[in-house]
Amino acid sequence: MSNDTADTPAETGDEQAPEPTPKPSAEKTSNKLGNYGAAQIQVLEGLDPVRKRPGMYIGSTGLQGLHHLIWEVVDNAVDEAMAGVCDSIVVTLQADGGCRVDDNGRGIPVDPYPSGEHKGKSAAEVVLTVLHAGGKFGGEESGYKVSGGLHGVGVSVVNALSTRLEIQVDRAGVRYEQTYLDGGKPKAEMKPTGETPPSGRETGTSITFYPDAGIFQAEGTEFVARTVIDRLQIMAFLNKGLEIVFKDERAEREQDVTFQYKGGLVDFVKHLNASKEPLFSKVCNFEDEDVEEGMELDIAMQWNTGYHEGIHGYANGISTTEGGMHVEGFKTALTSVVNKYGKEKNLIKEKDANLTGDDVREGLTAIVTVKLREPQFEGQTKAKLGNVPARSFVQKATYARMVEWMDENPAEANRIVKKGLAAAQARDAAKNARNAIRRKTALSGAGMPDKLKDCSSKDASESEIMIVEGDSAGGTAVDARDPRTQAILPIRGKILNVERARIDKMLKNTEIQALITAIGAGVGDEFDVTKCRYHKVICLADADVDGSHIRTLLLTFFFRQMREMVEAGYCYIAQPPLYSTEIGKEKVYLKDDAAKNAFMAERPNHKKQFQRLKGLGEMDWEELRGTTMDASTRTLLQVTVDEAAEADHITSVLMGDDVPSRREFIVKNARDVQNLDF
The missing domain is CATH 3.30.565.10 (Histidine kinase-like ATPase, C-terminal domain)
Structure with a gap:
C-alpha cells in the first residue's frame, strides 16, 4: 500500500482532460501542401x-x-x-x-x-x-x-x-x-x-x-x-x-x-576457342529433354590450355550473364563427375582433397542453353534465371551424360583431370600469395598502398579512384582532384597481361597488388563487389597508343579478375582531350577527331595549327581538372559487358598468343575505329 499523498484525479474526483497536442495552423498546412493535389497526379497513357x-x-x-x-x-x-x-x-x-x-x-x-x-x-x-x-x-x-x-x-x-x-x-x-x-x-x-x-x-x-x-x-x-x-x-x-x-x-x-550453323553450339564453342589452344580436339556436346516439365537442354564444352573459365548461359535464347539455376546445376554436376573419374582412375589419390569447381573449370569454354515454358528471370535485364526445377534437370542430365562421355573418351578425360590438378597446385600457390599480401598489409598498418592518395569520403557510392599512368601524371592528378571524393593511384608503366598468366604469378606483380588492395574487394573467385571502396574505377591514361595499351591491360585485368565490378557498371575510361587550339587568348580543348571536325565546320576560317596532346603531363593541374577530372565538365566512358561470350572471345583474341586471329580481328574492325594514333 502506497504512502504517496499527492493529489491525483482518482483521489480528488476532478475530471482533468489530458493536454491536447498542438495542431499546425491551417496556414502552415496550406503552405506545406502547396498545389499538390489530385490535379498533379499524372496518368501516362499508351506509349507515353x-x-x-x-x-x-x-x-x-x-x-x-x-x-x-x-x-x-x-x-x-x-x-x-x-x-x-x-x-x-x-x-x-x-x-x-x-x-x-x-x-x-x-x-x-x-x-x-x-x-x-x-x-x-x-x-x-x-x-x-x-x-x-x-x-x-x-x-x-x-x-x-x-x-x-x-x-x-x-x-x-x-x-x-x-x-x-x-x-x-x-x-x-x-x-x-x-x-x-x-x-x-x-x-x-x-x-x-x-x-x-x-x-x-x-x-x-x-x-x-x-x-x-x-x-x-x-x-x-x-x-x-x-x-x-x-x-x-x-x-x-x-x-x-x-x-x-x-x-x-x-x-x-x-x-x-x-x-547459318549446322553444328549449333558445337560451332559456337569452336568459335570462342579459335584464338586459344584446345586441350583436345573434341567438343563434348549433348542434348536432353524433360517432356513433363517442358524443359530442353543443349550443352557444348571444350577445355583449352588457358587459365580462364568461360561458361555462358542462355535461357530461351536470352543471355543470362549472371548465370542462374541452369548454370548452377551444370557446375555442380561437372565438379562431381570429374572428381569421380579422377578417384576411380587413381589420378586423384584417396588421401588428396577433391578438386574444387574452379580447378575443374580452369580453361573451360562451355555453352549451357535451356528452353522453358515459363522462364523466370530476375529483373527486367534478364541477367539470371530463377526457375528452380531447371537446376535439378540440368544437374541430373549433365552428370549422366558426362559420365558416359568421359568413359568413352579416356584420353580426353585424363587431360581434364590433370589440368584440374595443375590448377589446384596453382590455387595453393595463389593462396600463399594472397596470404603474403594480407600479412604485408597487416604489418603496414592502414593496409593501403603507399602511393595511393585516398579520398576522405567513406561512402563508396560517391567515391572514385583514378588509375593514372606514371608518377608525374599522378602528381598532377593529385593537385587537380577533389580530395573529398577522388582518390589517385599512380601505376608504373604497363601492368602484367593477365590473359597469359595464372593467378599465382599475377598476384606477385607489384602494380596488381596495389590495384587489388586499393579497390578492397578481393580478386578472382574471392572478389566481392559489395566491398568495392569506390563505385567509379577510372582508367586515366594518355591519348596515344601507349595509353591505349595500358587501358587495355587494365580492362583485361578487371574483366578476368573483377568481372562483377564491370557488370555492376563501376568501370570507366577517362577522356583526356586529343587536341588543343586557341581562339584569341583562350585555349580550347577538343576531345577527338569528330570534335575537331565539328569545330572546323563552325569556324572554317580558323587559322591556328592544332596541337595534338599525347601526354597528361603536357597539361598543368588546372587544365587537367577542367578537361578531364571535374565531374561537371568531363566526359567518361562507362565500360559494360553486353554480350559476355563475345567479350570473352575478343579479350582472348586481343590479349592472347594467337597473332593471326588478332590481325584478322583488327582488319575486320578497322572501319569502326574512331581514334587512331600513328
Missing part, C-alpha cells in the same frame, strides 16, 4: 511512359539503348524460329538511317482484336501500341511453346522511340501494311495492299523503324555494323540451322554476311 523514361525500358539512350531497339525486333523473329515456323531472318541497315528486319514466320496476326478497350483494332496495332501486349502469355495454346521475347519490353517500345515505323505482314497470300509516326501514332488503320508477291515469302513480318534523334541525342542514331553483326552471329549459333542475313546499304557499308 516509354518516351518519358526511355532508360527504364531499353537501359540507356546511348548506343547500347539504340541497338537494343534492333534486338527487340529480332528477338520476336527468333521466337518464331524457336517455334519451328521461321528459318530465315534478314537485318538491313538502310541508307536513309532506318533498320529493317524481315522474317518468314507466320506473320503478326492482323485480324480484329476481340475484346476490351482495344476491340476492333488490328491485333498487330495492339502489339505495336500497347506495352506488354503479345502472343506469348498463354503458353503453348497461344502458339509459343517457348519464347524469349515474353520478358522483353517488346516492339511497342521500338515504335514509341521511333519517328517512323512501317510494318508489312504477309498472311494467307495477302499483304497488309501500316505506318506509325512521331512515337507510335498510327497514320491510318492496318489495311491489305494486295497479294503477297509470288517470288517472295508466303508468310512473314517486316518491320522498318527510324530511331528518334531527340531521344538518342547523346550518341546519335547511327548503328554500328560490327555491334549488330556480332549479336546476329551469336543468335545464329544458338539456333541451329537458322539463316540470319546482315545487309548494310549505307555509304560506308560493311560487307553483307550470312550466318
Whole structure:
C-alpha cells in the first residue's frame, strides 16, 4: 500500500482532460501542401511512359539503348524460329538511317482484336501500341511453346522511340501494311495492299523503324555494323540451322554476311576457342529433354590450355550473364563427375582433397542453353534465371551424360583431370600469395598502398579512384582532384597481361597488388563487389597508343579478375582531350577527331595549327581538372559487358598468343575505329 499523498484525479474526483497536442495552423498546412493535389497526379497513357523514361525500358539512350531497339525486333523473329515456323531472318541497315528486319514466320496476326478497350483494332496495332501486349502469355495454346521475347519490353517500345515505323505482314497470300509516326501514332488503320508477291515469302513480318534523334541525342542514331553483326552471329549459333542475313546499304557499308550453323553450339564453342589452344580436339556436346516439365537442354564444352573459365548461359535464347539455376546445376554436376573419374582412375589419390569447381573449370569454354515454358528471370535485364526445377534437370542430365562421355573418351578425360590438378597446385600457390599480401598489409598498418592518395569520403557510392599512368601524371592528378571524393593511384608503366598468366604469378606483380588492395574487394573467385571502396574505377591514361595499351591491360585485368565490378557498371575510361587550339587568348580543348571536325565546320576560317596532346603531363593541374577530372565538365566512358561470350572471345583474341586471329580481328574492325594514333 502506497504512502504517496499527492493529489491525483482518482483521489480528488476532478475530471482533468489530458493536454491536447498542438495542431499546425491551417496556414502552415496550406503552405506545406502547396498545389499538390489530385490535379498533379499524372496518368501516362499508351506509349507515353516509354518516351518519358526511355532508360527504364531499353537501359540507356546511348548506343547500347539504340541497338537494343534492333534486338527487340529480332528477338520476336527468333521466337518464331524457336517455334519451328521461321528459318530465315534478314537485318538491313538502310541508307536513309532506318533498320529493317524481315522474317518468314507466320506473320503478326492482323485480324480484329476481340475484346476490351482495344476491340476492333488490328491485333498487330495492339502489339505495336500497347506495352506488354503479345502472343506469348498463354503458353503453348497461344502458339509459343517457348519464347524469349515474353520478358522483353517488346516492339511497342521500338515504335514509341521511333519517328517512323512501317510494318508489312504477309498472311494467307495477302499483304497488309501500316505506318506509325512521331512515337507510335498510327497514320491510318492496318489495311491489305494486295497479294503477297509470288517470288517472295508466303508468310512473314517486316518491320522498318527510324530511331528518334531527340531521344538518342547523346550518341546519335547511327548503328554500328560490327555491334549488330556480332549479336546476329551469336543468335545464329544458338539456333541451329537458322539463316540470319546482315545487309548494310549505307555509304560506308560493311560487307553483307550470312550466318547459318549446322553444328549449333558445337560451332559456337569452336568459335570462342579459335584464338586459344584446345586441350583436345573434341567438343563434348549433348542434348536432353524433360517432356513433363517442358524443359530442353543443349550443352557444348571444350577445355583449352588457358587459365580462364568461360561458361555462358542462355535461357530461351536470352543471355543470362549472371548465370542462374541452369548454370548452377551444370557446375555442380561437372565438379562431381570429374572428381569421380579422377578417384576411380587413381589420378586423384584417396588421401588428396577433391578438386574444387574452379580447378575443374580452369580453361573451360562451355555453352549451357535451356528452353522453358515459363522462364523466370530476375529483373527486367534478364541477367539470371530463377526457375528452380531447371537446376535439378540440368544437374541430373549433365552428370549422366558426362559420365558416359568421359568413359568413352579416356584420353580426353585424363587431360581434364590433370589440368584440374595443375590448377589446384596453382590455387595453393595463389593462396600463399594472397596470404603474403594480407600479412604485408597487416604489418603496414592502414593496409593501403603507399602511393595511393585516398579520398576522405567513406561512402563508396560517391567515391572514385583514378588509375593514372606514371608518377608525374599522378602528381598532377593529385593537385587537380577533389580530395573529398577522388582518390589517385599512380601505376608504373604497363601492368602484367593477365590473359597469359595464372593467378599465382599475377598476384606477385607489384602494380596488381596495389590495384587489388586499393579497390578492397578481393580478386578472382574471392572478389566481392559489395566491398568495392569506390563505385567509379577510372582508367586515366594518355591519348596515344601507349595509353591505349595500358587501358587495355587494365580492362583485361578487371574483366578476368573483377568481372562483377564491370557488370555492376563501376568501370570507366577517362577522356583526356586529343587536341588543343586557341581562339584569341583562350585555349580550347577538343576531345577527338569528330570534335575537331565539328569545330572546323563552325569556324572554317580558323587559322591556328592544332596541337595534338599525347601526354597528361603536357597539361598543368588546372587544365587537367577542367578537361578531364571535374565531374561537371568531363566526359567518361562507362565500360559494360553486353554480350559476355563475345567479350570473352575478343579479350582472348586481343590479349592472347594467337597473332593471326588478332590481325584478322583488327582488319575486320578497322572501319569502326574512331581514334587512331600513328
